[in-house]
Amino acid sequence: MSLAAPLPASVPIPIRIPLRQVLxxxxxxxxxxxxxxxxxxxxxxxxxxxxxxxxxxxxxxxRHLLGFPCH
Ligand SMILES: [Zn+2]
Structure with missing residues (x-):
């Protein structure tokens, strides 16, 4: 007998993220x-x-790391 829960057969993964949600x-x-x-x-x-x-x-x-003029 296994103690681990059975994995679901498949998990839907959204492929597209609408631009209206990302913008x-x-x-x-x-x-x-x-x-x-x-x-x-x-x-x-x-x-x-x-x-x-x-x-x-x-x-x-x-500032120095990005190369802005400083002193
Ligand atoms: Zn400086």
């Missing part, structure tokens, strides 16, 4: 990516949204 998430993820790119690359000086150097210092290594 809002793609736009949202794209917005987050652009926002992250802004904070890493341009959050400094005249374009700074947050006063001080806290954001710049927090993303400083990522």
């Amino acid at each position: 809002p998430w793609a736009i949202f993820i794209g917005f987050l990516a652009v926002l992250a790119l802004y904070f890493v690359g341009a959050e400094q000086g005249a374009t700074s949204l947050v006063s001080g150097h806290y954001v710049h210092e927090f993303v400083h290594d990522a």
